[in-house]
Amino acid sequence: MFKKILIANRGEIAVRVMRACREMDISPVAVYSEADASALHVRLADEAYLLGPAPSVESYLRIDRVIASARESGAEAIHPGYGFLAENATFARAVSQAGLVFVGPSPEAMELMGSKTSARRAALAAGAPVVPGATEALASVEEARETAARVGYPVMLKAVAGGGGKGMRLVASEDELPSAFETARSEAASAFGDPSVYIEKAVERPRHIEIQIFADSQGSFVHLGERECSIQRRHQKVIEECPSPINDARLREAMGATAIEIARAANYVGAGTVEFLVSDVTREFYFLEMNTRLQVEHPVTELVTGLDLVREQIRVAAGLPLSFTQDEVRWTGHAVECRVYAEDPERDFMPSPGRITHLRVPAGPGVRDDGGVYQGAEVSIYYDPLVSKLAAWGRTRAEAIERMRRALSEYTVGGIKTTLPFFREVMRDEEFAAGRLDTGFIPRFNERRAAESSRADEPSHEEIVRRDMAAIAAALAYSESERRGPQPQPSQAEPSRWKMAGRVALHNSRV
Amino acid sequence: MKLHVEIEGEKVLLEVEREGGRVVAEAGGRRYELEVRGVGEGEYLLLHEGRVYECRVEQAQGARERGEMRVAVGAGEYAVTLTDTKHLRGARIAAGEHGGRAQVVAPMPGKVVRVLVERGQAVESGAGVVVVEAMKMQNELKSPKAGTVVELRVEPGATVNAGEVLAVIE
Known part of the structure; x- marks a missing residue:
């Protein structure tokens, strides 16, 4: 059994995987971005390695940095959690080429199932029923219109590289199609780096x-x-x-x-x-x-x-x-x-x-x-x-x-x-x-x-008392803050964190 | 201390006197004698006739000057606006639609990925105006009314904060 596993993820799933590691007496290694320096998954790990700046393309999606961290820590295996690199065959391949074990299926299985169109073909070959639709990526909005007309509205637009609902749109009629097609493509491009979408018939209820x-x-x-x-x-x-x-x-x-x-x-x-x-x-x-x-x-x-x-x-x-x-x-x-x-x-x-x-x-x-x-x-x-x-x-x-x-x-x-x-x-x-x-x-x-809320009756006595308690608590907090005097407004003292993040993203997209 | 309180759209006059662990209050003519225990920053345990009310007060940054708070009572939550009768603070700023103008406001921080209208363009109520992306989701912000786009304050690639006015429809 492994002695040390690197968890290439963050948040609750990184914590979840660490719990299993601990129970199996395996030492968990965390990786983190600059935004996660004091995150829970870092605090619970035995070792932690910085991957890079906050945006995931510069940290949790950096295959080279993740593998370098695994090498440096001496971990024998990498657990990808879900999201980020979990379904990235290139990553799985890079992990085995580095002499490490990827906790997951083979890159070939990931590739087969990772593309929704090849997954559909595989399912058909295995004798599984599939929803009517096209198995190929749509080249243009005209092709989308033809396919949709053939399987009949309502239809679903889906990202070929998709998952997690991104790049997915329900289209009820033909006039909604062009705008839904554009949005689905652009969302797919930004989420998966691949704008391809395909069409399926929408199933009732x-x-x-x-x-x-x-x-x-x-x-x-x-x-x-x-x-x-x-x-x-x-x-x-x-x-x-x-x-x-x-x-x-x-x-x-x-x-x-x-x-x-x-x-x-x-x-x-x-x-x-x-x-x-x-x-x-x-x-x-x-x-x-x-x-x-x-x-x-x-x-x-x-x-x-x-x-x-x-x-x-x-x-x-x-x-x-x-x-x-x-x-x-x-x-x-x-x-x-x-x-x-x-x-x-x-x-x-x-x-x-x-x-x-x-x-x-x-x-x-x-x-x-x-x-x-x-x-x-x-x-x-x-x-x-x-x-x-x-x-x-x-x-x-x-x-x-x-x-x-x-x-x-x-x-x-x-x-x-x-x-x-x-x-x-x-x-x-x-x-x-x-x-x-x-x-x-x-x-x-x-x-x-x-x-229900439009035909709501008068609030009950119990509800009125609860509201009064809320008002009283607010007044108590107000009087305490008045006694402490005015406090500096941090929102004005420091520039918006979001704007800072925007500048970082902007800078990186330029280089 | 005398305060005007607006809670769930109802306005009440509130008078509160606190002495250590005891509070006497009158809200909208209802009189309460309470025990109060501070159990954390902004957290109060109120006991009224043996019943327990666990309250947690949050003052959003910036909203403090306007006297706006959110108060959780048990698992319920209320928006509360206080106006101190002494300072007459908390005069509420009318937002959103006023007169014939309506604003398209960013409901969350994000990045503008597409602008769907041009200045001077006529739009229907519910028509998409700007697409903002946050946490990998794209959200189409719609016009609250039919009219003409008289102001367009953002362009694609801009980062916006929650509450920022992106466009004005007249």
Whole structure:
């Protein structure tokens, strides 16, 4: 087994991987950017190496710097986490050429699945159903128009090199197409360095359900069941569950078998996720894509199966066989995960970077928080605004939701806006409780909320008292700050950090 | 201390007297005798008739002069604006739409990637005006009303702060 592993990532996933390393008595090595010099993942590591300035292209995406840090530290393997270099075949290749082990699949498998068009071809060859559409990148808006007309509106525009909802647009009709085509291309170019997009038919009331698979280098393939990830905003998941509220063992077996066939066709090794769209109307499923890495939402699978996916990844990377067989996989109870983002749900989930002035994280029975910050830490403008992943387990879905509701009521974050208030409301929503989920959940939920608040009655006595308490607390804070006298306004004393960052970016783009 | 308080759109007159761990307050004619414990910077534990109210007050930078705060009570959160009757501070600055003019304001810090209109151009309500990118997401900012673009204050590549006016529609 490895003695030392470098984690080529930051934030909560770097912390998560370090936890598995510690349990396996492996020394974790961190890498960081100038913006992350005192980040949690650095504080928890045994060693830490500076990669470069804050922008990820100059730090976390610098293959040469990451490998040099691994060499310098004497690490034997590199775990990429997710995002950044996790699905970059060039990186995986460079890691093995440097005589190190990449914790993940082969570069060939990553390349095959990394391009959505070749992944579709591979899935078709493995006998998996796919959504109707073109498998090739679109050369022009005219070609987009022809393809869209052929498969029929509504259609989805997707980035060939895509993931994480970037470069993705739902197009309802032909007149929306030119502007959506431009936006998708430009977003794809800035996120992945490749503007290519393709078209798929949009599935009706689609549920987004994915299968976690695992393979070892001895050729064993298993699936760990499904995760329901239908609650999305901007095509990014915000709430995930295991199992799906559909909880249909036959559907699970069928999807699991298909996922394994696809993985087998790619000669896959390690942890991977095969994403499907499932029509809520017909329960037919279609292959969407395969993610050749650990997923953000892996904790719900871990809570229900009792397995540690990161530990298993490391074992497989070290050449060991899987520590369990398909027959030994048991799904016990139900788990729900909420992604706590630094975003303002009241303003269409706009990013809300800043300093965390206050933090209280929930704990207690059945609750797990995978965080990457601490009180006083800065949520940077440079990276994904994921603050933590809060997961709750219960014997039934209802019990898991009750626990999540309780955990959310304990969770307080100050200084930045988070998605916590949104989750508190969703956990009380009737449609959510009934498990009626599809990717259109959030827009419908917002409509219900708007309708509810427009016919809101007079506030209750309890609510009036709460507001009075808020007013009294504000007055107490005001009188304390008055007594201390006027304080210097740091916002005027130093130039805006954002503007500084802009100048840095500008400078770098010139050279 | 006497303050005008605006909370959730309701205006109330608030009178607060604090003596150590005791607070007597009257808000909108409702009288409270409370126990108060400071439990951290801007954090107050208020006890009223045995009920616990955990409050956390945040004063946003710059908003302090206007008396704007956010107060969390348990898991709920309220926007509170205070006006000190003594100083008459906190006169609220009317923002957004006034008269026939409406502003397109950056809701977050970011970088302008595209400007979709030209000065003097007529726009529909809801039409895209500027595309701002932050945290790898592109957001199209839309015109709040139909009218003419009379001011355009940014160009592609510019970095903008939250609250910055990017365009004015008349």
